[in-house]
Amino acid sequence: xxxxxxxxxxxxxxxxxxxxxxxxxxxxxxxxxxxxxxxxxxxxxxxxxxxxxxxxxxxxxxxxxxxxxxxxxxxxxxxxxxxxxxxxxxxxxxxxxxxxxxxxxxxxxxxxxxxxxxxxxxxxxxxxxxxxxxxxxxxxxxxxxxxxxxxxxxxxxxxxxxxxxxxxxxxxxxxxxxxxxxxxxxxxxxxxxxxxxxxxxxxxxxxxxxxxxxxxxxxxxxxxxxxxxxxxxxxxxxxxxxxxxxxxxxxxxxxxxxxxxxxxxxxxxxxxxxxxxxxxxxxxxxxxxxxxxxxxxxxxxxxxxxxxxxxxxxxxxxxxxxxxxxxxxxxxxxxxxxxxxxxxxxxxxxxxxxxxxxxxxxxxxxxxxxxxxxxxxxxxxxxxxxxxxxxxxxxxxxxxxxxxxxxxxxxxxxxxxxxxxxxxxxxxxxxxxxxxxxxxxxxxxxxxxxxxxxxxxxxxxxxxxxxxxxxxxxxxxxxxxxxxxxxxxxxxxxxxxxxxxxxxxxxxxxxxxxxxxxxxxxxxxxxxxxxxxxxxxxxxxxxxxxxxxxxxxxxxxxxxxxxxxxxxxxxxxxxxxxxxxxxxxxxxxxxxxxxxxxxxxxxxxxxxxxxxxxxxxxxxxxxxxxxxxxxxxxxxxxxxxxxxxxxxxxxxxxxx
Amino acid sequence: xxxxxxxxxxxxxxxxxxxxxxxxxxxxxxxxxxxxxxxxxxxxxxxxxxxxxxxxxxxxxxxxxxxxxxxxxxxxxxxxxxxxxxxxxxxxxxxxxxxxxxxxxxxxxxxxxxxxxxxxxxxxxxxxxxxxxxxxxxxxxxxxxxxxxxxxxxxxxxxxxxxxxxxxxxxxxxxxxxxxxxxxxxxxxxxxxxxxxxxxxxxxxxxxxxxxxxxxxxxx
Ligand code: HEM
Ligand SMILES: [Cu+2]
Numbered sequence: 001x002x003x004x005x006x007x008x009x010x011x012x013x014x015x016x017x018x019x020x021x022x023x024x025x026x027x028x029x030x031x032x033x034x035x036x037x038x039x040x041x042x043x044x045x046x047x048x049x050x051x052x053x054x055x056x057x058x059x060x061x062x063x064x065x066x067x068x069x070x071x072x073x074x075x076x077x078x079x080x081x082x083x084x085x086x087x088x089x090x091x092x093x094x095x096x097x098x099x100x101x102x103x104x105x106x107x108x109x110x111x112x113x114x115x116x117x118x119x120x121x122x123x124x125x126x127x128x129x130x131x132x133x134x135x136x137x138x139x140x141x142x143x144x145x146x147x148x149x150x151x152x153x154x155x156x157x158x159x160x161x162x163x164x165x166x167x168x169x170x171x172x173x174x175x176x177x178x179x180x181x182x183x184x185x186x187x188x189x190x191x192x193x194x195x196x197x198x199x200x201x202x203x204x205x206x207x208x209x210x211x212x213x214x215x216x217x218x219x220x221x222x223x224x225x226x227x228x229x230x231x232x233x234x235x236x237x238x239x240x241x242x243x244x245x246x247x248x249x250x251x252x253x254x255x256x257x258x259x260x261x262x263x264x265x266x267x268x269x270x271x272x273x274x275x276x277x278x279x280x281x282x283x284x285x286x287x288x289x290x291x292x293x294x295x296x297x298x299x300x301x302x303x304x305x306x307x308x309x310x311x312x313x314x315x316x317x318x319x320x321x322x323x324x325x326x327x328x329x330x331x332x333x334x335x336x337x338x339x340x341x342x343x344x345x346x347x348x349x350x351x352x353x354x355x356x357x358x359x360x361x362x363x364x365x366x367x368x369x370x371x372x373x374x375x376x377x378x379x380x381x382x383x384x385x386x387x388x389x390x391x392x393x394x395x396x397x398x399x400x401x402x403x404x405x406x407x408x409x410x411x412x413x414x415x416x417x418x419x420x421x422x423x424x425x426x427x428x429x430x431x432x433x434x435x436x437x438x439x440x441x442x443x444x445x446x447x448x449x450x451x452x453x454x455x456x457x458x459x460x461x462x463x464x465x466x467x468x469x470x471x472x473x474x475x476x477x478x479x480x481x482x483x484x485x486x487x488x489x490x491x492x493x494x495x496x497x498x499x500x501x502x503x504x505x506x507x508x509x510x511x512x513x514x515x516x517x518x519x520x521x522x523x524x525x526x527x528x529x530x531x532x533x534x535x536x537x538x539x540x541x542x543x544x545x546x547x548x549x550x551x552x553x554x555x556x557x558x559x560x561x562x563x564x565x566x567x568x569x570x571x572x573x574x575x576x577x578x579x580x581x582x583x584x585x586x587x588x589x590x591x592x593x594x595x596x597x598x599x600x601x602x603x604x605x606x607x608x609x610x611x612x613x614x615x616x617x618x619x620x621x622x623x624x625x626x627x628x629x630x631x632x633x634x635x636x637x638x639x640x641x642x643x644x645x646x647x648x649x650x651x652x653x654x655x656x
Numbered sequence: 657x658x659x660x661x662x663x664x665x666x667x668x669x670x671x672x673x674x675x676x677x678x679x680x681x682x683x684x685x686x687x688x689x690x691x692x693x694x695x696x697x698x699x700x701x702x703x704x705x706x707x708x709x710x711x712x713x714x715x716x717x718x719x720x721x722x723x724x725x726x727x728x729x730x731x732x733x734x735x736x737x738x739x740x741x742x743x744x745x746x747x748x749x750x751x752x753x754x755x756x757x758x759x760x761x762x763x764x765x766x767x768x769x770x771x772x773x774x775x776x777x778x779x780x781x782x783x784x785x786x787x788x789x790x791x792x793x794x795x796x797x798x799x800x801x802x803x804x805x806x807x808x809x810x811x812x813x814x815x816x817x818x819x820x821x822x823x824x825x826x827x828x829x830x831x832x833x834x835x836x837x838x839x840x841x842x843x844x845x846x847x848x849x850x851x852x853x854x855x856x857x858x859x860x861x862x863x864x865x866x867x868x869x870x871x872x873x874x875x876x
Binding site for chain 2: 138139142203206207208210211214215216241242244245246248249250253256257260261262263264266268269270271272275279282625629632633635
């Protein structure tokens with residue numbers, strides 16, 4: 001008995017791996033006990049189930065995405081600090097090679113798939129229906145399914161750390177390195193299944209929001225009257241629909257290689273590893289634009305609002321958005337110029353890569369022209385937007401340098417690249433999502449986040465960001481490769497690495513200030529009683545904060561772009577207030593527990609596959625199938641909210 | 657038709673679906689008259705686009721690995737012409753009968769819908785039976801998906817299609833039960849339509865498999 005237990009503890013709980021794992025095990029256990037205890041003590045289980053786990057309200061789903069994204073930013077951030085700590089001094093033995101590999105793998109994967117993606121989905125959910133004057137998304141039930149698939153996919157990926165071992169083949173996970181022969185153990189399976197499950201959810205989100213934007217807009221809101229954030233979501237959704245199936249296939253085939261013994265990407269029996277690399281980046285490059293386009297959308301909203309001006313060049317903003325999404329499908333080879341596809345292929349992809357810079361440049365100039373002679377208010381969303389511009393300019397310039405194929409033979413996989421993509425991903429996506437979070441926070445929760453603490457966070461994060469990543473450009477040019485876990489003292493890299501690590505810590509402190517800011521503001525944050533704390537321009541600001549769960553008591557008729565702004569200028573806000581005689585019964589989608597249970601089944605099935613425990617895998621899969629088919633028999637999907645109830649609510653909100 | 661009329665009234669009474677959706681409300685074929693159902697059909701088209709891309713990636717992989725037989729069985733040696741011709745015949749016919757089910761649905765003929773759905777499922781099962789027989793025969797001569805890159809790609813591409821067909825039959829069975837129980841309403845009409853859309857889509861994919869995998873396989 002004790003023998004079996006010891007074996008179990010060593011194999012699965014990795015008990016002999018040392019204090020990092022023990023600490024995590026204990027922490028996780030304490031957290032679980034804490035959560036269960038609090039929920040039980042305050043008798044909140046029913047509330048959790050009724051109000052959150054079964055909800056199909058897009059605003060609540062958005063909030064759950066946001067919480068998950070912030071938690072994952074924390075996890076990925078801790079990984080980053082560990083990596084940078086290891087690299088702070090030469091010949092360091094804080095982490096060993098195996099751990100370093102695992103940590104950069106989980107860091108990259110989590111940041112891109114489990115932090116950036118849910119963060120943009122949070123804003124999709126919170127903002128889009130309100131901006132287009134809709135009651136909900138096109139498929140509220142599917143929306144809940146998407147969230148729970150993301151959630152359980154991320155959970156599956158994350159538990160690898162304490163149960164069986166983390167993946168270690170990099171976030172791109174190239175075969176043959178990631179094949180069973182070179183990479184035994186469950187880590188890589190966790191990677192494949194965690195991403196696969198959440199990826200299915202992402203495809204569903206893409207479909208859902210594309211249908212929402214195309215079909216659910218309020219009357220009068222033509223495409224060219226749509227707010228730019230919604231436009232950016234439209235672009236991102238089209239890209240999700242076109243890109244994610246390639247990832248699905250790449251992951252599925254690699255999984256087959258690992259669990260079914262096929263030969264898609266092996267070195268033996270006719271496999272072709274390069275095919276994985278192609279499939280991966282056919283998804284992978286568009287992916288970086290999928291996460292950055294919504295950030296561009298946020299900047300467009302924020303710049304117009306805080307400069308109190310109409311956005312400059314709306315039509316060119318829209319067309320550059322579309323151009324970016326199209327061109328980004330023709331650049332994927334720039335991730336492996338050195339694979340040797342030949343000069344013709346490399347030339348084509350080099351030119352296409354540089355071409356993306358043009359529409360992006362158009363957008364940056366439009367933001368600048370919008371600010372020109374505007375009366376700018378430096379609130380937090382605007383500060384993050386301003387910080388984004390120089391960052392992205394540098395990131396863009398180094399991107400063009402990397403796109404020069406012959407030169408890339410020098411920078412490839414060096415710290416130059418690491419600096420470049422962090423500059424664009426952090427400066428673009430993280431800054432953008434934070435700006436968006438600050439901007440729409442009052443709409444979500446009814447209070448503003450504290451400005452003073454937010455400024456501390458801003459400065460720590462920004463200064464830290466430059467201190468962390470600027471030295472890495474130099475390190476790259478000096479020959480330091482990415483994914484090195486240790487380096488000798490005589491390379492001349494010592495000072496720059498130390499500086500870089502200090503920068504990373506400053507960013508970590510910045511993050512802690514954000515946490516402090518949220519905690520502080522829950523009590524002391526300025527309450528938003530008007531619903532329009534920033535003097536906004538688009539429809540969501542015509543609603544109270546937080547918006548009632550049916551959003552609009554009466555669907556507005558849209559007559560202008562920036563309609564709310566125009567109505568305010570002309571003193572016609574009344575037009576967006578409901579009149580009692582116009583309020584009718586509202587049909588709302590019913591809550592459902594099935595999406596959550598489907599997520600659980602996916603989790604169970606995925607877990608079974610990770611360890612090749614087939615009985616478990618089959619059980620999970622059967623559950624998934626059952627939940628899919630059971631939906632077919634669900635007819636009463638909606639309930640009716642009587643007009644009197646709506647009127648009552650509107651009166652209590654002071655709108656009637 | 658009375659059911660439909662009653663439902664149309666209900667739909668028209670809803671304040672819910674204003675906007676671009678509203679414009680066509682109450683017009684067009686049965687499955688599109690309720691804007692609620694129409695938007696679901698639109699979403700389903702988007703899903704089909706993603707599924708199409710998924711197959712496109714599998715096809716690309718197959719084309720890359722087609723010749724990577726590693727000294728093992730080749731397409732020419734394995735593919736059984738009468739077998740895959742019969743499969744094709746069954747599936748194409750089932751697509752046709754599925755279309756007849758949709759037509760019957762638009763004419764509001766419940767029993768005909770049920771009949772054609774049953775025929776479609778039977779033909780689909782026949783297709784599956786032949787495919788399983790083909791796979792079993794391949795495996796029996798040592799042509800397993802572990803044998804070579806080519807066979808991995810072959811079994812995965814054709815097998816993914818087969819899995820789709822299996823799911824399609826299950827789903828059609830659910831729709832069958834619902835039409836039998838509830839008759840043709842706005843909702844069941846939409847379901848008859850979408851399940852057949854799915855079925856036609858699988859047919860189109862099969863035409864590509866037939867050409868790219870089987871015909872190229874035995875010709876080249
Ligand atoms: C606090 C900020 C961050 C710091 C200090 C940081 C630091 C690092 C470090 C040290 C590495 C490993 C480099 C190597 O050894 O090759 C790395 C890799 C990576 N980071 Fe970050 N990072 C940060 C934020 C982010 C964010 C926000 C994203 C994406 C949205 C991101 C995406 C990645 C990716 C994709 C990799 C490559 C992983 C791999 O090699 O497979 N990082 N980062
Ligand atoms: Cu790229």
